[in-house]
Each structure stands twice: as structure tokens, then as C-alpha cells.
Amino acid sequence: MNPLDIGYIAAAAWIAAALTGLLAGRTKPGLLACCTLSGTGGAAAAAGGGWSLISGETPLVTPGGGASTITGGPLQLQMTPLAGVFVALLGVVAVAIALYAPRYHEPGRGTAVYLAAYNLALLACLAVLAAGGMVTFLVAWETMSLTCYLLILRRARRDDVARGAFWFLALSEIGFLLVVAAFVILAGKTHATSLDAMAARAHLVTGGWRAAAYLLALAGFGFKAGLVPLHVWLPEAHPVAPADGSAFLSGLVVKLGIYGIALFAFRLAPVGGSWPGLVTMGAGAVTAAIGILYALRERDIKRFLAYSTIENAGIIVTAFGAAMIFHAYRQPALAAFLLLAGLYHVANHGCYKTLLFLEAGIVEHTTGTRDMDRLGGLVHRLPRSAVITFAGTLGIAALPPLNGFVSEWLIFQGLFQGFRTGSHLIAIGIVVAAATLGLTGGLAIYAFVRGFGIPYLGMPRTRQAAAARETGQPIAGPALLAVACVALTVGAPVMLAALSRATRTVTGVRLGPLLLPGKLTVIPAHANFSAFSPTYLTVFLIAACAVPLLIFLAGRPRAASVSVPVWDGGIVSFKPRMQYSAMTFSAPIRVTFDALYRPDVSVHRASDDDPAGRSGPVHYESQVTPIFERYLYRPVIRAVEGLADAIRPLQSGDVNLYLLYVFAMILLAYLLGAV
Amino acid sequence: MSPSQDTPGQDTPGQDLSQAARQLRDTIAVQFGRSLHIRTLDTGSCAVCEQEIRLLSAPHYDLHRLGFFFTPAPRHADLLLVTGPMVRAFGEAARKTYKAIPGPKVVMATGACALGGVYPADPFVHGNVGEVLPVDVWVPGCPPSPLALLQGLGVAVGRLAEKTPGLTFIAGQDIAGGAG
Numbered sequence: 001m002n003p004l005d006i007g008y009i010a011a012a013a014w015i016a017a018a019l020t021g022l023l024a025g026r027t028k029p030g031l032l033a034c035c036t037l038s039g040t041g042g043a044a045a046a047a048g049g050g051w052s053l054i055s056g057e058t059p060l061v062t063p064g065g066g067a068s069t070i071t072g073g074p075l076q077l078q079m080t081p082l083a084g085v086f087v088a089l090l091g092v093v094a095v096a097i098a099l100y101a102p103r104y105h106e107p108g109r110g111t112a113v114y115l116a117a118y119n120l121a122l123l124a125c126l127a128v129l130a131a132g133g134m135v136t137f138l139v140a141w142e143t144m145s146l147t148c149y150l151l152i153l154r155r156a157r158r159d160d161v162a163r164g165a166f167w168f169l170a171l172s173e174i175g176f177l178l179v180v181a182a183f184v185i186l187a188g189k190t191h192a193t194s195l196d197a198m199a200a201r202a203h204l205v206t207g208g209w210r211a212a213a214y215l216l217a218l219a220g221f222g223f224k225a226g227l228v229p230l231h232v233w234l235p236e237a238h239p240v241a242p243a244d245g246s247a248f249l250s251g252l253v254v255k256l257g258i259y260g261i262a263l264f265a266f267r268l269a270p271v272g273g274s275w276p277g278l279v280t281m282g283a284g285a286v287t288a289a290i291g292i293l294y295a296l297r298e299r300d301i302k303r304f305l306a307y308s309t310i311e312n313a314g315i316i317v318t319a320f321g322a323a324m325i326f327h328a329y330r331q332p333a334l335a336a337f338l339l340l341a342g343l344y345h346v347a348n349h350g351c352y353k354t355l356l357f358l359e360a361g362i363v364e365h366t367t368g369t370r371d372m373d374r375l376g377g378l379v380h381r382l383p384r385s386a387v388i389t390f391a392g393t394l395g396i397a398a399l400p401p402l403n404g405f406v407s408e409w410l411i412f413q414g415l416f417q418g419f420r421t422g423s424h425l426i427a428i429g430i431v432v433a434a435a436t437l438g439l440t441g442g443l444a445i446y447a448f449v450r451g452f453g454i455p456y457l458g459m460p461r462t463r464q465a466a467a468a469r470e471t472g473q474p475i476a477g478p479a480l481l482a483v484a485c486v487a488l489t490v491g492a493p494v495m496l497a498a499l500s501r502a503t504r505t506v507t508g509v510r511l512g513p514l515l516l517p518g519k520l521t522v523i524p525a526h527a528n529f530s531a532f533s534p535t536y537l538t539v540f541l542i543a544a545c546a547v548p549l550l551i552f553l554a555g556r557p558r559a560a561s562v563s564v565p566v567w568d569g570g571i572v573s574f575k576p577r578m579q580y581s582a583m584t585f586s587a588p589i590r591v592t593f594d595a596l597y598r599p600d601v602s603v604h605r606a607s608d609d610d611p612a613g614r615s616g617p618v619h620y621e622s623q624v625t626p627i628f629e630r631y632l633y634r635p636v637i638r639a640v641e642g643l644a645d646a647i648r649p650l651q652s653g654d655v656n657l658y659l660l661y662v663f664a665m666i667l668l669a670y671l672l673g674a675v
Numbered sequence: 676m677s678p679s680q681d682t683p684g685q686d687t688p689g690q691d692l693s694q695a696a697r698q699l700r701d702t703i704a705v706q707f708g709r710s711l712h713i714r715t716l717d718t719g720s721c722a723v724c725e726q727e728i729r730l731l732s733a734p735h736y737d738l739h740r741l742g743f744f745f746t747p748a749p750r751h752a753d754l755l756l757v758t759g760p761m762v763r764a765f766g767e768a769a770r771k772t773y774k775a776i777p778g779p780k781v782v783m784a785t786g787a788c789a790l791g792g793v794y795p796a797d798p799f800v801h802g803n804v805g806e807v808l809p810v811d812v813w814v815p816g817c818p819p820s821p822l823a824l825l826q827g828l829g830v831a832v833g834r835l836a837e838k839t840p841g842l843t844f845i846a847g848q849d850i851a852g853g854a855g
Contacts, residue, residue: 567750567775570768 006048013041018119025112039098046091052084076133081502083129089350100477117150145172151245164240175223182216217264225257229628238306243361251354281321285436288314329421336509337525341410352395355481372582375455381468397448401538403488413524492534703742714752720759749775760788761801787817
């Protein structure tokens with residue numbers, strides 16, 4: 001038995017779950033059975049992924065022998081430790097969603113189809129990760145895209161759902177074509193279809209082709225990973241999908257894009273020279289900064305989280321890019337270290353972003369809105385959700401003691417050692433990327449103070465927010481992920497040891513002893529640079545919080561004291577309107593980065609119409625079209641539409657015209673026959 | 676009624692006046708650690724009282740040398756200086772401000788409006804600061820001259836001292852001698 005066999009168990013469970021969901025999803029017991037099976041599959045996947053990190057690569061297998069009728073090529077499967085990280089994450093996400101879904105979804109026809117599509121998507125994701133050959137990979141990849149498209153379409157009749165789903169599908173398909181092209185180049189040059197053979201014969205591919213394949217793959221997978229400017233589907237599709245669907249998209253599907261980039265960058269087409277690394281790192285840094293800047297001006301919680309996903313994908317890709325640079329400059333230890341840090345961030349982001357999306361679903365479910373400016377005061381109404389969301393927020397804002405801090409610290413420590421490349425220009429490039437990530441990190445804290453503070457703290461801004469209730473909400477799923485976040489912090493040494501095995505299979509560097517000389521202390525690749533212990537830090541921070549509490553409990557003031565209300569400036573009563581709104585809170589950033597947002601502002605005063613009157617209501621409207629949509633996508637869409645308009649006269653709907661076409665064709669056929 | 680020629684300048688001090696000033700300063704020094712903080716509260720005045728209050732900080736009167744200071748924070752204040760006829764909309768805020776001042780505290784109502792001489796009680800105005808706050812010292816005048824205000828402050832310090840017999844916030848009591 002090996003990790004791949006456990007993968008079969010997960011796959012079988014998910015197939016069973018998909019069938020159960022489709023056939024019995026209309027009833028409550030059917031829904032429960034489906035989710036139980038789905039969760040079982042998730043647990044199996046988590047175990048299999050984790051095991052593959054310990055046991056190393058499994059041999060390539062081709063179940064069903066040579067050519068399979070389903071894929072049109074051999075079905076090749078293999079579980080590698082690099083994919084194992086993602087498989088384990090897939091398992092954890094699947095378990096959390098399985099705990100969440102039965103209470104979130106009402107039994108019904110739509111739910112039945114949705115659950116079937118969701119479980120097939122899980123299966124497809126597993127197949128992408130366990131694919132040992134190009135054909136298997138591509139078929140699984142396309143299946144994953146299509147099933148995810150169905151997930152987004154759950155509420156197809158609502159506004160914007162079809163639009164968001166179409167953005168997802170269209171960009172997925174463009175990306176898919178690029179990925180196919182990248183694989184075809186490699187397959188053509190290496191005469192191999194299994195990933196192992198491609199990697200082994202990578203030296204047969206000339207540098208130019210290898211670079212072309214890598215760039216095609218970067219762009220193709222970049223569509224899925226949400227690299228700017230290929231990210232447009234995320235903020236469109238996430239808000240319209242059901243909460244667990246968007247959690248799955250952000251927590252996992254985006255990560256598969258990142259897996260694809262890592263697969264090409266480190267295994268299939270490692271390019272010589274530093275420029276592909278610089279391109280990757282630059283793309284990542286720009287993605288991170290742009291992502292968080294757009295996140296800061298979103299009021300819709302799920303759009304906000306979607307932009308934050310773009311930011312985190314950027315951070316991970318920056319780490320990968322820097323790893324490629326270090327690889328090119330013969331710093332294998334640092335390259336492996338940055339790859340490891342990136343993978344750690346993948347795991348972290350998978351946990352806390354899934355958590356935040358599931359919690360956003362709870363908020364939407366109980367208040368009926370995702371607009372931060374219509375929420376507020378939820379901490380009193382959803383106390384357990386607030387605690388869980390707070391854990392996720394600390395994680396994603398990269399604040400100690402939670403897990404986001406650990407991986408971002410590792411990434412920064414890697415980037416700060418850019419001087420070890422020996423090239424000043426490259427070192428400056430890496431430092432600029434680090435500075436960009438620094439800006440991103442600061443803005444992320446700002447964004448998540450806003451993202452937690454506006455909906456959860458203060459006073460409810462609407463009656464719906466005031467009426468929010470926690471009973472019956474699916475807390476268990478996000479709670480599990482909060483525990484996972486804490487485990488990823490306290491258990492950082494274990495996690496690092498496991499991940500170092502994954503990086504070892506790819507880069508060949510034994511990072512473990514270098515990284516963890518003293519069990520609980522982490523040394524970033526070079527002993528004379530810095531050191532850090534997430535475990536001790538967590539213990540210390542908790543102790544540091546406990547000390548003042550103990551002092552307070554032990555030494556209460558003994559003098560007579562008077563309790564009076566807080567001085568509020570003499571205000572008679574506070575109104576929810578007096579609070580900071582989400583938009584005013586982000587106003588400093590919106591004003592500073594006005595050149596990026598380019599809002600279309602329209603101001604209309606009542607007094608404009610009536611010169612005599614000087615007062616009256618003022619109508620202010622500010623709308624932002626993201627620059628990429630405005631300058632990149634809209635012209636393309638307009639050109640396609642223009643072309644379609646030009647062709648349309650052919651299809652006039654006039655029967656006589658069609659008869660004319662038939663006549664002309666027959667005439668042409670006769671003439672050609674006569675010649 | 677702006678300060679006129681009978682105001683003592685720095686170079687021609689009236690004997691008894693400087694005597695009174697020294698006494699006041701000594702009281703503040705001993706009782707309040709050389710600093711007694713005033714919170715002003717405008718409950719709808721026409722702002723002329725405020726102009727006179729502002730003149731107290733001018734070099735002619737210079738109430739800081741006596742140990743009085745203005746503060747915006749009621750938590751830091753010892754004395755609430757109220758002007759205006761106490762419009763009803765402000766009643767709650769005035770009550771809250773009074774509550775926010777730590778004891779011992781003293782309230783000084785300033786100007787004809789505050790004393791109830793200008794506006795009769797109606798749906799908009801209490802017409803008298805005493806309707807809302809427990810006033811200790813009344814300072815008449817429309818507006819009261821700075822010197823009248825100073826005298827009122829002197830009386831208020833006396834009331835505060837009465838409210839806090841033997842209470843001092845500093846250990847050494849001979850600071851007054853050092854500054855004189």
C-alpha cells in the first residue's frame with residue numbers, strides 16, 4: 001500500500017459522494033450521506049498527501065494498461081511529494097466543506113446537481129495532482145475547470161452569476177490552450193508523455209523551447225492562479241458562487257495554478273539563466289500589490305476576499321520566482337528554501353482563506369447581505385464566528401502568532417538574502433520585490449483590520465445585521481480550519497520538516513538539517529543570517545498576554561474607586577451612521593492611489609438645478625473600473641463583438657437568402673465538378 | 676464692558692489686589708499642586724462671554740501665573756465654567772460633562788444669560804444654568820469683565836477648598852514660597 005492507493009480510496013469516496021448527491025441530494029439524509037462520503041474522501045486525501053511527504057515518490061502506474069478509452073491516451077498516475085502538499089490541503093479543505101455544506105445547503109434539485117459537480121471537482125483536482133502523464137493531467141485539468149464552472153452556476157438565475165461564471169470559463173479555456181501548447185512543446189521535444197520521462201529528458205529540449213514552454217505555462221497557469229493581469233475572473237466569480245464553492249475555488253483551485261507553475265519551473269522545464277525567475281518574481285510582486293490595493297476598495301466581503309486571494313497568489317509566485325533566480329545563481333539551498341516557504345504559504349492560505357470564505361457565507365446567510373457597509377456589530381450576535389474569523393484574519397494579515405506570519409517571515413528571510421546571488425542588479429531586483437511585498441504586507445493588515453472591524457465591530461448598520469443569529473449556522477467547518485491554522489503555527493517545525501522532503505525531491509537539496517538544527521528553531525538556509533522559532537513565539541505571546549491578566553487579577557486597586565461612563569464628548573446618543581464605514585476607512589489609500597483606481601466620480605447637488613437654493617441633498621457616486629478590464633479586456637471584447645457584428649448580415653433569418661446560399665453552393669459544386 | 680483704566684497693570688499694582696492674587700495663588704499651590712484646570716462649556720452664549728474669558732489669558736490678567744489652566748478634557752478639570760442660557764438641546768451634554776469631571780468639582784455660571792436674566796424658560800431654553808447643573812458660583816455681567824471673572828474664580832477656589840478640607844495632592848506644601 002502506498003499514498004496513491006489512499007488516493008484511490010479518496011477518489012472512490014468522491015465518486016460515491018457525487019452519485020449520492022446527484023441521486024439523493026433532494027432529501028436531507030441524502031445530503032448528509034453525500035457530505036459524509038465527501039468528508040471521508042477528504043480525510044483519505046489528507047492522509048495520502050501527508051503520507052506521500054513522508055514516504056517520497058510513488059512509482060508511475062498506468063491502471064488499465066496502455067491506451068485508455070476515457071482519456072484517449074494512457075492513464076498515468078503518480079503521487080509525488082510536491083503534489084502531496086496540495087493533496088493534503090485538498091483533503092483538509094474537503095473535510096471542512098463537508099462539515100459546512102449540510103447546514104449551508106437546502107436539500108433540493110439544484111443542491112443535488114451542485115454537490116455532484118463539487119465532488120467531481122474534488123476528484124478532478126486530485127487527478128490533476130496525481131497525474132503522472134501529460135494526457136491525464138490535461139483531461140483532469142479541463143474536467144476541473146468545467147465542474148468548477150458548474151459550481152459557480154449554482155444560482156444561475158440571479159444577477160451577475162452567469163457573467164461571473166462566464167469570466168471563469170472563458171479565462172480558464174484560454175489558459176488551458178496555453179497549457180496544452182506548453183505540454184505539446186515539451187512532449188514533442190522529449191518524445192515522452194509521462195511527467196517523469198519529460199523531467200528526465202529535459203536536457204534534450206533546447207533553451208529557447210524550454211523558455212517558451214515555461215512562459216506559456218506561466219501564462220496558462222497564471223489564469224488559474226490569478227496573476228495580474230490574468231486575474232479578472234476571481235472578483236467576478238467568487239461573489240456569485242455559493243460560500244463553500246468560493247471557498248473551494250480560492251482555497252484550492254487557485255492553488256492548482258500555483259502547482260502548475262511550480263511543476264514547470266522546478267520539474268519539467270527548469271530554464272537556465274535568471275530572466276525567467278525575474279519575470280516570475282516581478283509578476284508575483286505586481287500581482288501581490290495590485291491585488292491588495294483593489295481589495296482595499298471593495299465593500300463586498302467576498303470580492304474583497306477574492307482580491308486578497310490574488311494578493312496571496314502573488315506572494316507565493318514571488319517566492320517561486322526568487323527560488324528560480326537562486327537556482328540560476330547556484331544557490332541551491334536558498335532556492336529550495338524559498339520553494340519551501342512558498343509551499344508553506346500555499347498550505348496556510350488554503351486554510352485561512354477557506355475559513356474566511358466559509359464565514360463570509362455564514363454572514364451572508366444570516367444577514368442576507370455581503371456589503372460591509374450594511375453589517376456591523378456581528379461580534380455580539382455571532383460570537384463564535386467572530387472568534388474563528390479573527391483567527392483567520394490574524395493568519396491572513398500575517399500577524400504573529402498565527403500561521404501567515406510564519407510563511408511570510410520565511411519568504412522575507414529568503415528574499416533578504418538576495419545579495420548571495422553575487423550580482424548587484426539581481427540583488428536589487430530581489431530587494432525591490434521584497435519591498436513590494438513589504439508594502440503589500442502593510443496594506444494587508446490595513447485591509448483586514450477593515451475586513452474584520454467593519455462587519456464585526458461597532459454597531460449594526462442595518463436591521464438585518466442587528467437580527468443576525470448564530471444558531472443553526474455551520475460553525476464546525478471553519479472551526480476545524482481555525483484549528484488547522486493554529487496547528488500550522490505551533491507545529492511549524494513538523495511542517496517544515498515535511499515540506500523539506502517535498503522540496504528535496506524537486507531540487508535535490510537536503511534542507512531539513514540545515515533548516516531545523518535545534519528542533520524548534522528555524523534557520524533560513526544560511527546559519528549566519530537569522531533564526532526564529534514560531535513555537536516559542538506563540539508560547540511567549542500567549543504568556544505575555546497572560547501576565548497582565550494575572551497582575552490585574554492578583555493586584556486589584558484597593559483604594560475606593562468610582563465607576564463612571566466613558567467620556568464620549570457629551571454626545572446624546574451614538575448612531576450607526578457615525579461609525580467609520582468601509583469606504584471612509586479606506587479613504588486614505590483610495591486618495592493616495594487615485595492614479596491606479598481612476599474612479600469615475602459624479603457629484604450632483606440639488607442646488608445645481610436651483611441657483612437660488614444653496615443647500616439640499618448631494619448625490620455622490622464613485623465607480624472604479626479596474627485598469628486591466630478597461631485597457632486590456634474591454635478592447636478585446638469590443639473587437640470580438642465588432643467582428644461578430646460584421647459577420648452577422650450573413651445570418652439575416654430571411655429564408656430567401658438562405659435558399660440563395662444553398663443555390664450558390666450547389667452551383668459552385670457543379671462548377672467545381674465540371675472543372 | 677471691556678477692561679478699562681481701573682484695571683491694574685503690571686507696573687502699578689494695587690496693594691490689596693496683588694495681595695489677593697498672591698493669596699489665591701498660594702491656595703491653588705497648596706490645594707491643587709499649582710494647577711487648577713478649567714473646562715469651559717458654552718451652552719448657547721453669544722460668544723462675548725467667551726471673548727472675556729479668553730482675555731483672562733492675555734498678559735494683563737494672565738491667570739496662568741495664578742495656577743489656572745484651561746483644558747478640553749473634563750476628566751482633567753476641577754472647575755466647570757458655564758456660559759449661555761442652557762439651551763435644552765444641550766442639557767444632556769452639560770449633565771454628561773459634569774458627571775465626567777472627577778470630584779471635588781465646582782461649577783461657575785457666568786454672564787447674565789447663565790444667571791437667568793436674559794431668556795425666560797421656553798421650549799428651547801432652560802434660561803438658567805441652575806436648572807441643569809448644581810451651580811456653586813454665579814458671576815453676573817453682560818459680559819462679566821475679566822476682573823469679575825477672576826474674582827469669581829477666587830470665590831470658586833474658596834468653595835473647592837471648602838469641599839476638600841485638608842486634601843492636598845502634593846507632599847511638600849512650601850512650594851508657594853518658592854515662586855513668590
